[in-house]
Amino acid sequence: MKIGFFDSGIGGMTVLYHALRLLPKDDYIYYADTLHVPYGEKSKDDVKKYVFEAVDFLSQQNIKALVIACNTATSVVAKELRKKYSFPIIGIEPAVKPAIIKNQETGNRVLVLATSLTLKEEKFNNLVTKLDSDHIVDGLALPGLVKFAEDFEFNEEIVLPYLKSQLGSYKLNQYGTVVLGCTHFPFYKDMLKKLLPEQVDIIDGGIGTAENLKRTLKETNSINEGIGAIEYYRSGVKVENEQTLQQYAKLFERLHQI
Structure with a gap:
């Protein structure tokens, strides 16, 4: 089973970067809601709608946990998400x-x-x-x-x-x-x-969120179930364009350098 990551765009990859370092033997599915980014300037009702659509999609992808790697989404809708879904949901908030x-x-x-x-x-x-x-x-x-x-x-x-x-x-x-x-x-x-x-x-809060994810998976005995593979989706559409995948790889390189 995979670990789901969600953000309005590519910001959540800064949290995924830490998760990959702590949990290199798990597989990931990363969902960026690029059709609606940015969330920070939108209404609460719109953000709730977009997040539930994304998490409904991710819930069908055989995920064992979900990281809401978006401070805005966590603050607006994390509590409601936990009421609806049975898998662990880890949010992020300003440190x-x-x-x-x-x-x-x-x-x-x-x-x-x-x-x-x-x-x-x-x-x-x-x-x-x-x-x-x-x-x-x-x-x-x-x-x-x-x-x-x-x-x-x-x-x-x-x-x-x-x-x-x-x-x-x-x-x-x-x-x-x-x-x-x-x-x-x-x-x-x-x-x-x-x-x-x-x-x-x-x-x-990225490092703390990744550490919280690791603790959660240890508690459910569901750690190290993959090979570190990542699937990317943009508002429900799988990313298969090589140029875009290379751009994502460069984001991890940037984080490693700074």
Whole structure:
């Protein structure tokens, strides 16, 4: 049986990258909802509809677990998905808790980079309200990074000016941690490092999500059931174009380099 991965686009591959390192002897099916990407600027009802359509498809592909490798989808619909499907569903959310714990001690602030919908969602705001007693968390939506990633745009001359313009109004030396609250954003970690002061660390939930997946499979004795093969689907259509598959392989190479 395969492990299902779902995202609105290619962002979830940053989580799949960690899963492949932890679980190299399992097989995967990756579903990118490219017809409807990006999710972060859409309504909750639309996102729910798209996610249920995708997971209905994946449920028919003999999967033993599902990773919702999309912060927006997790925040909007993960709870409802778990009520409908019997296989384990592992979500991802911005790594706010470790960032707050670290920076409460230092007095530095935390900047959460995410999509507009994630930052507006009740789940995220409840988490911040519960943990952020010192009010050190700020949020910034970066929809342009999602578009850049979906266009396979990693040219610094194009991306860096966008990041500079978005971060320009923030006093970055006041921050201790930047949280990448969208799975598309780790593709640009190297560029963010060029703009952030040296003391600022960058974290995301991808590694923790992959570790959670491994723990879940161990608990159900369903680990190491494959050869590390990956099937890709774009809104229900299997990806067989060699050029596209090569682009996906290059994304893993990029993550390995940064």
